[in-house]
Amino acid sequence: MLVFRTFKHPARNKFFREQFFRELEALGLGSIGIVAIISLFMGAVIAIQMAANIDNPLIPRETIGYATRESVFLEFSSTVVALILAGKVGSSIASEIGTMRVTEQIDALEIMGVNSASYLILPKITASLLINPILTLMSMFLGVLGGYLACLVTGMLDPPSYLTGLLFDFRPFNVVYSIIKSIVFAFIITSISAYRGYYVEGGSREVGENSTKAVVNASIAILFWNLILTRILLL
Amino acid sequence: MIEIIGLYKNFGDKEILTNVNLTFEEGKTNLIIGQSGSGKTVLMKCAVGLETPTKGEILYSGRPFTHSSLEEKMAIRKEIGMVFQGGALFDSMTVEENVAFPLRMFTNMSKSELDDRVNFCLNRVNLPQAHAKYPAEISGGMKKRVAIARAIALNPKYLFFDEPNSGLDPRTSLVIDALIQEITQEYKTVTVVNTHDMNSVLEIGDHIAFIFKGNVVWTGDSNTIITAEVPEVRDFVFATPLMKKLFK
Numbered sequence: 118m119l120v121f122r123t124f125k126h127p128a129r130n131k132f133f134r135e136q137f138f139r140e141l142e143a144l145g146l147g148s149i150g151i152v153a154i155i156s157l158f159m160g161a162v163i164a165i166q167m168a169a170n171i172d173n174p175l176i177p178r179e180t181i182g183y184a185t186r187e188s189v190f191l192e193f194s195s196t197v198v199a200l201i202l203a204g205k206v207g208s209s210i211a212s213e214i215g216t217m218r219v220t221e222q223i224d225a226l227e228i229m230g231v232n233s234a235s236y237l238i239l240p241k242i243t244a245s246l247l248i249n250p251i252l253t254l255m256s257m258f259l260g261v262l263g264g265y266l267a268c269l270v271t272g273m274l275d276p277p278s279y280l281t282g283l284l285f286d287f288r289p290f291n292v293v294y295s296i297i298k299s300i301v302f303a304f305i306i307t308s309i310s311a312y313r314g315y316y317v318e319g320g321s322r323e324v325g326e327n328s329t330k331a332v333v334n335a336s337i338a339i340l341f342w343n344l345i346l347t348r349i350l351l352l
Numbered sequence: 353m354i355e356i357i358g359l360y361k362n363f364g365d366k367e368i369l370t371n372v373n374l375t376f377e378e379g380k381t382n383l384i385i386g387q388s389g390s391g392k393t394v395l396m397k398c399a400v401g402l403e404t405p406t407k408g409e410i411l412y413s414g415r416p417f418t419h420s421s422l423e424e425k426m427a428i429r430k431e432i433g434m435v436f437q438g439g440a441l442f443d444s445m446t447v448e449e450n451v452a453f454p455l456r457m458f459t460n461m462s463k464s465e466l467d468d469r470v471n472f473c474l475n476r477v478n479l480p481q482a483h484a485k486y487p488a489e490i491s492g493g494m495k496k497r498v499a500i501a502r503a504i505a506l507n508p509k510y511l512f513f514d515e516p517n518s519g520l521d522p523r524t525s526l527v528i529d530a531l532i533q534e535i536t537q538e539y540k541t542v543t544v545v546n547t548h549d550m551n552s553v554l555e556i557g558d559h560i561a562f563i564f565k566g567n568v569v570w571t572g573d574s575n576t577i578i579t580a581e582v583p584e585v586r587d588f589v590f591a592t593p594l595m596k597k598l599f600k
Contacts, residue, residue, distance in 0.1 A: 222442055229453075
Protein backbone atom coordinates (compact mmCIF):
# COMPACT_ATOMS: atom_id res chain seq x y z
CA MET A 118 0.00 0.00 0.00
CA LEU A 119 2.78 2.42 0.99
CA VAL A 120 4.84 1.45 -2.07
CA PHE A 121 1.74 2.07 -4.22
CA ARG A 122 1.28 5.53 -2.67
CA THR A 123 4.98 6.24 -3.10
CA PHE A 124 4.79 5.86 -6.85
CA LYS A 125 1.37 7.54 -7.24
CA HIS A 126 1.06 11.34 -7.58
CA PRO A 127 4.78 12.16 -7.34
CA ALA A 128 5.81 15.63 -6.20
CA ARG A 129 6.65 18.30 -8.77
CA ASN A 130 9.76 17.59 -10.81
CA LYS A 131 11.85 20.35 -9.27
CA PHE A 132 11.07 19.08 -5.77
CA PHE A 133 11.86 15.53 -6.79
CA ARG A 134 15.17 16.65 -8.33
CA GLU A 135 16.15 18.61 -5.24
CA GLN A 136 15.27 15.76 -2.91
CA PHE A 137 16.92 13.21 -5.20
CA PHE A 138 20.27 15.01 -5.19
CA ARG A 139 20.00 15.60 -1.45
CA GLU A 140 19.47 11.86 -0.94
CA LEU A 141 22.30 10.99 -3.32
CA GLU A 142 24.55 13.03 -1.09
CA ALA A 143 23.14 11.70 2.17
CA LEU A 144 22.80 8.03 1.23
CA GLY A 145 25.62 7.79 -1.29
CA LEU A 146 28.43 10.22 -0.54
CA GLY A 147 27.81 9.78 3.16
CA SER A 148 28.40 6.04 2.83
CA ILE A 149 31.53 6.13 0.69
CA GLY A 150 33.87 6.39 3.69
CA ILE A 151 32.54 3.42 5.61
CA VAL A 152 32.20 1.25 2.49
CA ALA A 153 35.75 2.12 1.43
CA ILE A 154 37.32 1.37 4.80
CA ILE A 155 35.44 -1.88 5.31
CA SER A 156 36.08 -3.08 1.76
CA LEU A 157 39.79 -2.36 1.93
CA PHE A 158 40.23 -4.13 5.26
CA MET A 159 37.94 -7.05 4.45
CA GLY A 160 39.73 -7.61 1.13
CA ALA A 161 43.03 -7.69 2.99
CA VAL A 162 41.66 -10.08 5.63
CA ILE A 163 40.16 -12.41 3.00
CA ALA A 164 43.50 -12.56 1.17
CA ILE A 165 45.42 -13.29 4.39
CA GLN A 166 42.93 -16.01 5.40
CA MET A 167 43.23 -17.58 1.95
CA ALA A 168 47.00 -17.52 2.21
CA ALA A 169 46.86 -19.06 5.67
CA ASN A 170 44.54 -21.86 4.56
CA ILE A 171 45.95 -22.66 1.15
CA ASP A 172 49.28 -24.20 2.10
CA ASN A 173 49.00 -27.33 0.00
CA PRO A 174 51.90 -27.46 -2.49
CA LEU A 175 49.53 -28.97 -5.08
CA ILE A 176 47.38 -25.82 -5.06
CA PRO A 177 49.02 -22.91 -6.89
CA ARG A 178 49.58 -19.77 -4.81
CA GLU A 179 47.75 -17.72 -7.46
CA THR A 180 44.58 -19.29 -6.07
CA ILE A 181 44.79 -16.72 -3.26
CA GLY A 182 44.09 -13.90 -5.74
CA TYR A 183 41.42 -15.91 -7.51
CA ALA A 184 39.59 -16.87 -4.30
CA THR A 185 39.84 -13.35 -2.90
CA ARG A 186 38.30 -11.93 -6.08
CA GLU A 187 35.48 -14.50 -6.09
CA SER A 188 34.67 -13.91 -2.41
CA VAL A 189 34.68 -10.15 -2.82
CA PHE A 190 32.77 -10.08 -6.11
CA LEU A 191 30.18 -12.74 -5.39
CA GLU A 192 29.31 -12.09 -1.79
CA PHE A 193 31.16 -9.42 0.09
CA SER A 194 30.65 -6.34 -2.11
CA SER A 195 26.95 -6.91 -2.62
CA THR A 196 25.61 -8.73 0.45
CA VAL A 197 27.95 -7.70 3.25
CA VAL A 198 28.05 -4.09 2.07
CA ALA A 199 24.22 -4.16 1.85
CA LEU A 200 24.05 -5.43 5.45
CA ILE A 201 26.34 -2.59 6.52
CA LEU A 202 24.23 -0.08 4.62
CA ALA A 203 21.06 -1.53 6.16
CA GLY A 204 22.53 -0.51 9.51
CA LYS A 205 23.76 2.90 8.47
CA VAL A 206 21.25 4.07 5.87
CA GLY A 207 18.27 2.04 7.12
CA SER A 208 18.34 3.43 10.65
CA SER A 209 18.89 6.94 9.29
CA ILE A 210 15.87 6.73 6.96
CA ALA A 211 13.60 5.19 9.61
CA SER A 212 14.54 7.72 12.26
CA GLU A 213 14.30 10.71 9.88
CA ILE A 214 10.84 9.78 8.62
CA GLY A 215 9.75 8.56 12.05
CA THR A 216 10.71 11.86 13.66
CA MET A 217 8.78 13.70 10.95
CA ARG A 218 5.77 11.50 11.76
CA VAL A 219 5.79 12.07 15.52
CA THR A 220 6.37 15.82 15.15
CA GLU A 221 3.40 16.04 12.75
CA GLN A 222 5.56 17.18 9.81
CA ILE A 223 4.09 14.37 7.68
CA ASP A 224 0.57 15.44 8.70
CA ALA A 225 1.49 19.00 7.69
CA LEU A 226 2.51 17.74 4.23
CA GLU A 227 -0.74 15.80 3.88
CA ILE A 228 -2.85 18.81 4.91
CA MET A 229 -1.10 20.89 2.24
CA GLY A 230 -2.23 18.35 -0.35
CA VAL A 231 1.24 16.85 -0.81
CA ASN A 232 1.56 13.09 -1.21
CA SER A 233 3.94 12.70 1.72
CA ALA A 234 4.87 9.10 0.86
CA SER A 235 5.98 10.08 -2.61
CA TYR A 236 7.65 13.32 -1.53
CA LEU A 237 9.68 11.65 1.23
CA ILE A 238 10.25 8.09 0.07
CA LEU A 239 10.50 8.10 -3.73
CA PRO A 240 13.73 10.20 -3.86
CA LYS A 241 15.31 7.91 -1.27
CA ILE A 242 14.43 4.77 -3.21
CA THR A 243 15.58 6.12 -6.58
CA ALA A 244 18.78 7.63 -5.18
CA SER A 245 19.55 4.37 -3.44
CA LEU A 246 18.86 2.30 -6.57
CA LEU A 247 21.39 4.44 -8.42
CA ILE A 248 24.07 4.81 -5.78
CA ASN A 249 24.17 1.29 -4.32
CA PRO A 250 25.48 -0.39 -7.50
CA ILE A 251 28.15 2.32 -7.67
CA LEU A 252 29.11 1.65 -4.05
CA THR A 253 29.20 -2.05 -4.86
CA LEU A 254 31.55 -1.51 -7.81
CA MET A 255 33.74 0.69 -5.64
CA SER A 256 33.74 -1.97 -2.93
CA MET A 257 34.81 -4.65 -5.45
CA PHE A 258 37.76 -2.56 -6.57
CA LEU A 259 38.81 -1.65 -3.04
CA GLY A 260 38.31 -5.21 -1.81
CA VAL A 261 40.77 -6.71 -4.30
CA LEU A 262 43.05 -3.71 -3.75
CA GLY A 263 43.03 -4.53 -0.03
CA GLY A 264 44.13 -8.07 -0.87
CA TYR A 265 46.90 -6.72 -3.09
CA LEU A 266 48.11 -4.38 -0.33
CA ALA A 267 48.06 -7.27 2.15
CA CYS A 268 50.31 -9.26 -0.20
CA LEU A 269 52.59 -6.26 -0.56
CA VAL A 270 52.86 -5.56 3.16
CA THR A 271 53.01 -9.10 4.58
CA GLY A 272 54.99 -10.74 1.80
CA MET A 273 52.72 -13.83 2.01
CA LEU A 274 52.45 -13.84 -1.78
CA ASP A 275 54.33 -11.93 -4.43
CA PRO A 276 52.01 -9.27 -5.94
CA PRO A 277 52.40 -10.51 -9.57
CA SER A 278 51.09 -13.96 -8.53
CA TYR A 279 48.17 -12.28 -6.75
CA LEU A 280 47.39 -10.30 -9.92
CA THR A 281 47.62 -13.44 -12.05
CA GLY A 282 45.12 -15.18 -9.78
CA LEU A 283 42.94 -12.08 -9.80
CA LEU A 284 42.64 -12.19 -13.59
CA PHE A 285 42.30 -15.98 -13.84
CA ASP A 286 38.96 -17.25 -15.23
CA PHE A 287 37.33 -13.85 -14.86
CA ARG A 288 33.58 -13.98 -15.58
CA PRO A 289 31.96 -10.61 -16.22
CA PHE A 290 28.59 -12.11 -15.28
CA ASN A 291 29.73 -12.27 -11.65
CA VAL A 292 29.90 -8.47 -11.68
CA VAL A 293 26.43 -8.28 -13.24
CA TYR A 294 25.14 -10.75 -10.62
CA SER A 295 26.53 -8.59 -7.86
CA ILE A 296 25.04 -5.42 -9.37
CA ILE A 297 21.60 -7.05 -9.67
CA LYS A 298 21.78 -8.08 -6.03
CA SER A 299 22.84 -4.58 -4.95
CA ILE A 300 19.83 -3.06 -6.76
CA VAL A 301 17.40 -5.47 -5.08
CA PHE A 302 19.04 -4.88 -1.70
CA ALA A 303 18.87 -1.11 -2.19
CA PHE A 304 15.12 -1.35 -2.69
CA ILE A 305 14.77 -3.62 0.36
CA ILE A 306 16.76 -1.29 2.62
CA THR A 307 14.98 1.93 1.64
CA SER A 308 11.45 0.57 1.40
CA ILE A 309 11.51 -1.38 4.69
CA SER A 310 13.17 1.49 6.57
CA ALA A 311 10.77 4.05 5.10
CA TYR A 312 7.80 1.83 5.99
CA ARG A 313 9.02 1.48 9.57
CA GLY A 314 9.51 5.23 9.91
CA TYR A 315 6.31 6.24 8.12
CA TYR A 316 4.05 4.22 10.40
CA VAL A 317 5.63 5.10 13.74
CA GLU A 318 3.11 5.88 16.46
CA GLY A 319 4.15 7.46 19.72
CA GLY A 320 7.26 9.43 20.55
CA SER A 321 11.05 9.34 20.47
CA ARG A 322 11.19 5.90 22.11
CA GLU A 323 9.03 4.40 19.37
CA VAL A 324 11.16 6.13 16.73
CA GLY A 325 14.23 4.41 18.20
CA GLU A 326 12.47 1.05 18.39
CA ASN A 327 11.32 1.29 14.80
CA SER A 328 14.79 2.27 13.62
CA THR A 329 16.13 -0.91 15.21
CA LYS A 330 13.30 -2.96 13.69
CA ALA A 331 14.03 -1.41 10.30
CA VAL A 332 17.65 -2.58 10.46
CA VAL A 333 16.71 -6.07 11.68
CA ASN A 334 13.89 -6.52 9.12
CA ALA A 335 16.00 -5.21 6.25
CA SER A 336 18.95 -7.43 7.22
CA ILE A 337 16.77 -10.55 7.35
CA ALA A 338 15.13 -9.64 4.03
CA ILE A 339 18.58 -9.12 2.47
CA LEU A 340 19.75 -12.56 3.61
CA PHE A 341 16.55 -14.18 2.35
CA TRP A 342 16.69 -12.49 -1.06
CA ASN A 343 20.39 -13.21 -1.28
CA LEU A 344 19.53 -16.89 -1.15
CA ILE A 345 16.73 -16.55 -3.71
CA LEU A 346 18.81 -14.47 -6.15
CA THR A 347 21.83 -16.73 -5.83
CA ARG A 348 19.65 -19.73 -6.64
CA ILE A 349 18.03 -17.96 -9.61
CA LEU A 350 21.12 -16.32 -11.07
CA LEU A 351 23.92 -18.80 -10.42
CA LEU A 352 22.26 -22.19 -10.81
CA MET B 353 -18.53 27.29 5.19
CA ILE B 354 -17.68 23.91 6.69
CA GLU B 355 -20.56 21.60 7.63
CA ILE B 356 -20.08 18.55 9.80
CA ILE B 357 -23.07 16.25 9.46
CA GLY B 358 -23.82 13.27 11.70
CA LEU B 359 -20.18 12.49 12.36
CA TYR B 360 -19.21 9.37 14.29
CA LYS B 361 -15.73 8.10 15.00
CA ASN B 362 -14.84 4.82 16.67
CA PHE B 363 -11.46 3.42 17.59
CA GLY B 364 -12.20 -0.29 17.88
CA ASP B 365 -15.20 -0.66 20.17
CA LYS B 366 -14.68 2.76 21.72
CA GLU B 367 -16.88 5.55 20.41
CA ILE B 368 -14.90 8.78 20.40
CA LEU B 369 -17.33 11.05 18.54
CA THR B 370 -21.09 10.61 18.57
CA ASN B 371 -23.38 12.27 16.06
CA VAL B 372 -21.50 15.55 15.81
CA ASN B 373 -23.34 18.21 13.81
CA LEU B 374 -21.62 21.57 13.46
CA THR B 375 -21.39 24.46 11.05
CA PHE B 376 -18.36 26.74 10.83
CA GLU B 377 -18.93 30.03 9.05
CA GLU B 378 -16.45 32.20 7.20
CA GLY B 379 -15.03 35.36 8.74
CA LYS B 380 -15.65 33.89 12.18
CA THR B 381 -13.33 32.28 14.68
CA ASN B 382 -14.97 28.95 15.47
CA LEU B 383 -13.73 27.31 18.65
CA ILE B 384 -13.94 23.67 19.58
CA ILE B 385 -13.43 23.42 23.31
CA GLY B 386 -13.58 20.70 25.89
CA GLN B 387 -11.52 18.83 28.43
CA SER B 388 -8.52 16.74 27.43
CA GLY B 389 -9.74 13.46 25.97
CA SER B 390 -13.16 14.84 25.04
CA GLY B 391 -12.59 14.15 21.33
CA LYS B 392 -11.86 17.62 20.01
CA THR B 393 -8.52 16.68 18.43
CA VAL B 394 -10.11 13.64 16.77
CA LEU B 395 -12.88 15.90 15.46
CA MET B 396 -10.33 18.28 13.96
CA LYS B 397 -8.35 15.40 12.46
CA CYS B 398 -11.56 14.06 10.90
CA ALA B 399 -12.35 17.53 9.57
CA VAL B 400 -9.00 17.83 7.76
CA GLY B 401 -8.89 14.20 6.66
CA LEU B 402 -6.12 12.91 8.91
CA GLU B 403 -8.64 10.47 10.39
CA THR B 404 -11.49 8.83 8.53
CA PRO B 405 -14.86 9.12 10.29
CA THR B 406 -16.76 5.91 10.96
CA LYS B 407 -19.95 7.58 9.74
CA GLY B 408 -21.05 11.02 8.62
CA GLU B 409 -19.94 13.64 6.14
CA ILE B 410 -17.98 16.87 6.08
CA LEU B 411 -18.77 19.47 3.43
CA TYR B 412 -16.38 22.22 2.38
CA SER B 413 -18.50 24.97 0.82
CA GLY B 414 -20.97 22.26 -0.17
CA ARG B 415 -18.28 19.90 -1.55
CA PRO B 416 -18.18 16.46 0.08
CA PHE B 417 -14.81 15.74 1.62
CA THR B 418 -15.00 12.60 3.74
CA HIS B 419 -16.10 10.18 1.04
CA SER B 420 -14.41 11.88 -1.92
CA SER B 421 -11.56 10.45 -3.98
CA LEU B 422 -7.93 11.11 -3.09
CA GLU B 423 -7.67 13.60 -5.97
CA GLU B 424 -10.73 15.54 -4.77
CA LYS B 425 -9.42 15.50 -1.22
CA MET B 426 -6.05 16.81 -2.33
CA ALA B 427 -7.75 19.61 -4.27
CA ILE B 428 -9.70 20.70 -1.16
CA ARG B 429 -6.63 20.35 1.02
CA LYS B 430 -4.85 22.94 -1.11
CA GLU B 431 -7.44 25.40 0.25
CA ILE B 432 -6.73 24.39 3.84
CA GLY B 433 -4.09 25.88 6.10
CA MET B 434 -3.33 24.22 9.39
CA VAL B 435 -1.24 25.22 12.37
CA PHE B 436 -0.30 22.22 14.46
CA GLN B 437 0.17 22.16 18.21
CA GLY B 438 3.96 21.97 17.94
CA GLY B 439 4.14 24.03 14.77
CA ALA B 440 5.15 21.02 12.64
CA LEU B 441 7.74 23.10 10.84
CA PHE B 442 10.07 21.18 8.55
CA ASP B 443 13.20 21.07 10.67
CA SER B 444 15.58 20.62 7.74
CA MET B 445 14.40 23.93 6.23
CA THR B 446 14.91 27.52 7.31
CA VAL B 447 11.99 29.72 8.34
CA GLU B 448 11.97 31.25 4.87
CA GLU B 449 12.00 27.86 3.14
CA ASN B 450 9.18 26.64 5.37
CA VAL B 451 6.94 29.53 4.35
CA ALA B 452 7.98 29.24 0.71
CA PHE B 453 7.34 25.48 0.60
CA PRO B 454 3.60 25.51 -0.28
CA LEU B 455 4.19 28.35 -2.74
CA ARG B 456 6.92 26.46 -4.54
CA MET B 457 4.89 23.25 -4.46
CA PHE B 458 1.64 24.61 -5.83
CA THR B 459 2.36 27.84 -7.72
CA ASN B 460 4.61 28.89 -10.56
CA MET B 461 5.76 32.09 -8.88
CA SER B 462 9.03 33.64 -9.99
CA LYS B 463 11.83 34.00 -7.45
CA SER B 464 11.01 37.67 -6.81
CA GLU B 465 7.28 36.99 -6.47
CA LEU B 466 8.05 34.17 -4.10
CA ASP B 467 10.36 36.33 -2.00
CA ASP B 468 7.74 39.09 -1.87
CA ARG B 469 5.05 36.69 -0.71
CA VAL B 470 7.30 35.10 1.92
CA ASN B 471 8.30 38.55 3.20
CA PHE B 472 4.66 39.60 3.29
CA CYS B 473 3.61 36.52 5.27
CA LEU B 474 6.49 36.81 7.73
CA ASN B 475 5.86 40.53 8.20
CA ARG B 476 2.16 39.76 8.71
CA VAL B 477 3.03 37.59 11.70
CA ASN B 478 5.59 40.15 12.92
CA LEU B 479 8.65 38.06 12.14
CA PRO B 480 10.63 40.13 9.67
CA GLN B 481 14.10 39.09 10.95
CA ALA B 482 13.91 35.32 11.19
CA HIS B 483 14.26 34.28 7.53
CA ALA B 484 17.54 32.39 7.74
CA LYS B 485 16.95 30.69 11.08
CA TYR B 486 16.10 27.03 11.49
CA PRO B 487 13.12 25.93 13.62
CA ALA B 488 15.48 24.62 16.30
CA GLU B 489 16.91 28.14 16.69
CA ILE B 490 13.64 29.97 17.42
CA SER B 491 11.27 30.10 20.40
CA GLY B 492 7.93 28.31 20.72
CA GLY B 493 5.97 31.49 20.06
CA MET B 494 8.05 32.23 16.97
CA LYS B 495 7.48 28.69 15.72
CA LYS B 496 3.73 29.20 16.02
CA ARG B 497 3.99 32.45 14.09
CA VAL B 498 6.07 30.85 11.35
CA ALA B 499 3.50 28.05 11.18
CA ILE B 500 0.77 30.68 10.78
CA ALA B 501 2.79 32.41 8.06
CA ARG B 502 3.16 29.08 6.26
CA ALA B 503 -0.54 28.33 6.70
CA ILE B 504 -1.63 31.62 5.14
CA ALA B 505 0.94 31.60 2.32
CA LEU B 506 -1.51 30.21 -0.24
CA ASN B 507 -4.43 32.40 0.91
CA PRO B 508 -6.41 29.46 2.28
CA LYS B 509 -10.18 29.51 2.58
CA TYR B 510 -10.11 27.30 5.65
CA LEU B 511 -7.74 27.68 8.60
CA PHE B 512 -7.35 25.16 11.39
CA PHE B 513 -5.43 25.73 14.62
CA ASP B 514 -4.74 22.84 16.97
CA GLU B 515 -4.06 24.13 20.49
CA PRO B 516 -2.36 27.31 19.24
CA ASN B 517 -1.51 28.52 22.74
CA SER B 518 -0.19 25.35 24.30
CA GLY B 519 3.22 25.87 25.86
CA LEU B 520 3.13 29.64 25.42
CA ASP B 521 3.26 32.34 28.07
CA PRO B 522 0.08 34.44 28.54
CA ARG B 523 1.46 37.48 26.69
CA THR B 524 2.54 35.44 23.64
CA SER B 525 -0.83 33.64 23.75
CA LEU B 526 -2.57 36.99 23.44
CA VAL B 527 -0.40 37.86 20.43
CA ILE B 528 -1.30 34.56 18.74
CA ASP B 529 -5.01 34.99 19.56
CA ALA B 530 -5.00 38.51 18.12
CA LEU B 531 -3.24 37.24 15.01
CA ILE B 532 -5.80 34.47 14.52
CA GLN B 533 -8.66 36.93 14.82
CA GLU B 534 -7.07 39.53 12.53
CA ILE B 535 -6.29 36.97 9.83
CA THR B 536 -9.80 35.51 10.02
CA GLN B 537 -11.43 38.89 9.54
CA GLU B 538 -8.89 40.14 7.01
CA TYR B 539 -9.04 37.11 4.68
CA LYS B 540 -12.61 36.04 5.53
CA THR B 541 -11.40 32.51 6.26
CA VAL B 542 -13.39 29.79 7.95
CA THR B 543 -11.21 29.50 11.04
CA VAL B 544 -11.51 26.54 13.38
CA VAL B 545 -9.53 26.60 16.63
CA ASN B 546 -9.18 23.63 18.91
CA THR B 547 -8.37 24.88 22.40
CA HIS B 548 -8.93 24.51 26.11
CA ASP B 549 -7.48 27.91 26.92
CA MET B 550 -10.18 30.04 28.57
CA ASN B 551 -8.41 33.28 27.65
CA SER B 552 -8.72 32.34 23.97
CA VAL B 553 -12.34 31.34 24.49
CA LEU B 554 -13.20 34.74 25.89
CA GLU B 555 -10.97 36.71 23.50
CA ILE B 556 -11.72 35.23 20.10
CA GLY B 557 -14.69 32.89 20.43
CA ASP B 558 -17.14 34.10 17.75
CA HIS B 559 -18.73 30.67 17.69
CA ILE B 560 -17.97 28.03 20.31
CA ALA B 561 -18.81 24.34 20.38
CA PHE B 562 -18.29 22.51 23.67
CA ILE B 563 -17.55 18.81 23.38
CA PHE B 564 -18.02 16.40 26.26
CA LYS B 565 -17.27 12.69 25.84
CA GLY B 566 -17.56 12.95 22.08
CA ASN B 567 -20.88 14.83 22.06
CA VAL B 568 -21.48 18.49 21.32
CA VAL B 569 -23.33 19.47 24.47
CA TRP B 570 -23.38 23.23 24.02
CA THR B 571 -22.86 25.87 21.31
CA GLY B 572 -22.73 29.64 21.72
CA ASP B 573 -20.17 32.46 21.77
CA SER B 574 -17.74 34.16 24.14
CA ASN B 575 -20.54 36.26 25.68
CA THR B 576 -22.96 33.46 26.37
CA ILE B 577 -20.50 30.84 27.63
CA ILE B 578 -20.24 32.58 31.01
CA THR B 579 -23.96 32.17 31.58
CA ALA B 580 -24.27 28.69 30.06
CA GLU B 581 -26.45 26.41 32.18
CA VAL B 582 -24.97 23.10 31.03
CA PRO B 583 -23.14 21.66 34.09
CA GLU B 584 -20.20 20.29 32.03
CA VAL B 585 -19.66 23.72 30.47
CA ARG B 586 -19.83 25.47 33.84
CA ASP B 587 -17.33 22.97 35.30
CA PHE B 588 -14.98 23.71 32.43
CA VAL B 589 -15.37 27.49 32.44
CA PHE B 590 -15.09 27.91 36.18
CA ALA B 591 -12.42 25.27 36.74
CA THR B 592 -9.82 27.84 37.82
CA PRO B 593 -10.05 29.97 40.98
CA LEU B 594 -9.40 33.08 38.87
CA MET B 595 -12.49 32.51 36.73
CA LYS B 596 -14.54 31.80 39.84
CA LYS B 597 -13.38 35.08 41.39
CA LEU B 598 -14.02 37.07 38.24
CA PHE B 599 -17.46 35.85 37.35
CA LYS B 600 -19.15 34.47 40.45
